[in-house]
Amino acid sequence: MQGTKVVRPFPFFRAGARASQPQLSKPILVLEDVYKFFRPDQPTLRGVNLLVDRGEFVFITGPSGAGKSTLLKLVYRELTVDEGRVLFCGRDIGRLTDGSVPFLRRNLGIVFQDFRIIDHWTVFENVAVALEILSIPQRLIRSRVAEALERVGLAGRGPEQTSNLSGGEKQRVAIARAIVPEPALILADEPTGNLDPHLAIDILTLFEEINATGTTVLFATHDHSLISKRDHRLVAIDEGRVVEAQKGLKHWPGSGIHTLVG
Amino acid sequence: MDVKSAMTRARRGLREERRLYVVAVTSLAVAFLCLGATLLGVTNLDAAATRWGHSGRITLFLKDDADPQDIAQLRVVLEGLGDVSEVTHVTPEQARASFLEEADVGADLGSLPSEVFPASLEVTLVNGVTRERSESIASRLGQFRAVSDVESYRGWFEKLDHLLWGARMLAAGLALLVVFCVVAVIGNTIRLAVARRRQEIEVMKLCGATNGFVRGPFVLEGMFQGFASALLAVLALLAGYLALHEPVDSTLAALTGSRIVFLSAWTMLALLLGGALIGAIGSALSVRRYLSV
Ligand SMILES: Nc1ncnc2c1ncn2[C@@H]1O[C@H](COP(=O)(O)OP(=O)(O)O)[C@@H](O)[C@H]1O
Ligand SMILES: [Mg+2]
Numbered sequence: 147m148q149g150t151k152v153v154r155p156f157p158f159f160r161a162g163a164r165a166s167q168p169q170l171s172k173p174i175l176v177l178e179d180v181y182k183f184f185r186p187d188q189p190t191l192r193g194v195n196l197l198v199d200r201g202e203f204v205f206i207t208g209p210s211g212a213g214k215s216t217l218l219k220l221v222y223r224e225l226t227v228d229e230g231r232v233l234f235c236g237r238d239i240g241r242l243t244d245g246s247v248p249f250l251r252r253n254l255g256i257v258f259q260d261f262r263i264i265d266h267w268t269v270f271e272n273v274a275v276a277l278e279i280l281s282i283p284q285r286l287i288r289s290r291v292a293e294a295l296e297r298v299g300l301a302g303r304g305p306e307q308t309s310n311l312s313g314g315e316k317q318r319v320a321i322a323r324a325i326v327p328e329p330a331l332i333l334a335d336e337p338t339g340n341l342d343p344h345l346a347i348d349i350l351t352l353f354e355e356i357n358a359t360g361t362t363v364l365f366a367t368h369d370h371s372l373i374s375k376r377d378h379r380l381v382a383i384d385e386g387r388v389v390e391a392q393k394g395l396k397h398w399p400g401s402g403i404h405t406l407v408g
Numbered sequence: 409m410d411v412k413s414a415m416t417r418a419r420r421g422l423r424e425e426r427r428l429y430v431v432a433v434t435s436l437a438v439a440f441l442c443l444g445a446t447l448l449g450v451t452n453l454d455a456a457a458t459r460w461g462h463s464g465r466i467t468l469f470l471k472d473d474a475d476p477q478d479i480a481q482l483r484v485v486l487e488g489l490g491d492v493s494e495v496t497h498v499t500p501e502q503a504r505a506s507f508l509e510e511a512d513v514g515a516d517l518g519s520l521p522s523e524v525f526p527a528s529l530e531v532t533l534v535n536g537v538t539r540e541r542s543e544s545i546a547s548r549l550g551q552f553r554a555v556s557d558v559e560s561y562r563g564w565f566e567k568l569d570h571l572l573w574g575a576r577m578l579a580a581g582l583a584l585l586v587v588f589c590v591v592a593v594i595g596n597t598i599r600l601a602v603a604r605r606r607q608e609i610e611v612m613k614l615c616g617a618t619n620g621f622v623r624g625p626f627v628l629e630g631m632f633q634g635f636a637s638a639l640l641a642v643l644a645l646l647a648g649y650l651a652l653h654e655p656v657d658s659t660l661a662a663l664t665g666s667r668i669v670f671l672s673a674w675t676m677l678a679l680l681l682g683g684a685l686i687g688a689i690g691s692a693l694s695v696r697r698y699l700s701v
Contacts, residue, residue: 248616251615252615254616262610262614264608264611266424275611278413279612279617327615
């Protein structure tokens with residue numbers, strides 16, 4: 147909207163800026179009493195409260211249509227809250243101007259179920275796009291893309307055409323694109339939804355490796371088998387509210403999420 | 409906005425949408441060609457008007473029974489005028505001969521009586537005499553006793569002026585039409601290109617691209633199309649000119665003593681830059697409308 151005149155709301159949102167010490171001790175993401183209505187009578191999210199600390203790995207679960215994607219969209223400002231606040235690094239996302247949204251997103255890495263890879267671009271081009279928007283010099287882009295591809299297990303495959311890749315490989319390319327700008331927070335919306343179970347575990351492991359380097363990960367999935375294999379913090383969305391599940395719950399009883407509470 | 413990155417992406421866009429863009433550029437080149445041809449007409453009419461306007465001339469038709477002494481006196485007066493560069497006496501026989509030679513019609517005309525071709529004095533004025541001045545000279549000369557009639561070609565000049573005015577209006581109207589065409593065609597082409605690149609645009613927006621970053625290449629692509637159309641039209645016009653100007657010149661030179669000229673460098677520059685500018689405006693408008701995020 148503003149064209150060349152860019153609005154940079156907070157220094158932290160600027161590309162390449164690093165959080166100062168006091169910010170590091172604060173939670174990276176806070177949802178305060180968040181409501182989202184698609185129909186006036188029935189809110190999809192009703193009074194959601196959530197606090198995510200820096201460096202956490204959080205599963206967000208709930209049946210299809212529970213509002214997992216909606217919650218993530220509120221964080222990357224695809225949607226805005228109707229009531230309540232979403233704070234990223236202490237800043238109210240809902241109050242950002244449209245011109246500032248790109249600068250919020252530069253601090254986020256987003257991965258989807260459908261990969262969102264450009265088929266007629268090479269692997270390199272698909273990953274490099276996340277750095278090109280930051281006007282980083284080409285030489286630096288090349289080395290950082292190579293590094294990111296190595297981290298996702300696609301070392302040296304930059305020149306390949308993306309259309310020839312398998313589903314699992316495409317998702318790895320998407321993950322490389324998400325991590326290459328070194329975002330503070332990764333939002334993964336059912337990233338394993340289109341993959342075979344063994345590939346799903348591989349991708350989950352990849353996210354865990356990324357998390358181990360200090361990046362916070364929100365991993366939305368309704369795949370119980372995946373959740374049950376791991377020990378991460380589990381947040382379930384149930385009838386528009388979030389319910390914290392206990393840590394260490396490895397066995398998923400029955401079909402309903404409700405049975406979790408207790 | 410990073411211009412270099414926008415250019416790289418615009419080049420990729422031009423390569424990927426080449427078929428779409430070739431169609432747009434070709435049809436716009438035709439529009440530019442019409443405008444260019446009209447401008448060429450205006451340029452030549454203008455050149456002719458300037459040339460004839462500068463080399464003003466007056467014809468004094470002499471009475472059949474004019475006294476040779478009066479005619480000689482008239483010549484002396486004329487040659488004394490500062491505005492006159494040359495005076496030629498044309499006898500009826502010469503007038504008849506040159507008419508038959510130029511007219512190149514049937515033999516019947518050869519039997520025309522000599523009264524049809526009166527004797528005359530052809531007065532050539534020096535360069536730079538205004539039309540008003542030549543009018544006043546003509547009216548004063550008409551009062552001489554030996555003169556039956558004066559022709560200052562005023563009506564002819566007025567006709568030329570009208571023609572020139574009409575051609576200029578036509579060019580202005582066509583220019584307006586071309587602007588409209590370019591904006592509409594490029595706007596539509598860019599709209600299609602935006603639709604076809606929807607996925608890439610979405611990815612870029614999710615990675616944190618600003619609107620300017622996303623829109624930049626489209627504006628450059630529109631600019632290039634406008635420029636390419638104008639260039640194509642100018643080149644086609646130049647080719648036509650080079651192929652035709654010799655035969656046309658030889659005919660024209662025999663009739664009017666003038667040669668045809670091509671568009672001035674400024675006109676060509678204006679066409680090319682105008683094409684680029686309108687192309688950029690057309691795509692910017694389209695992109696603003698169809699790429700609001
Ligand atoms: N843009 C939208 N317009 C209307 N309803 C929507 C929209 N997005 C989501 N919803 C509704 O909100 C609910 C939650 O959707 P979603 O967040 O996609 O669920 P999940 O990702 O958990 O499967 C669903 O009932 C869905 O129909
Ligand atoms: Mg979903």
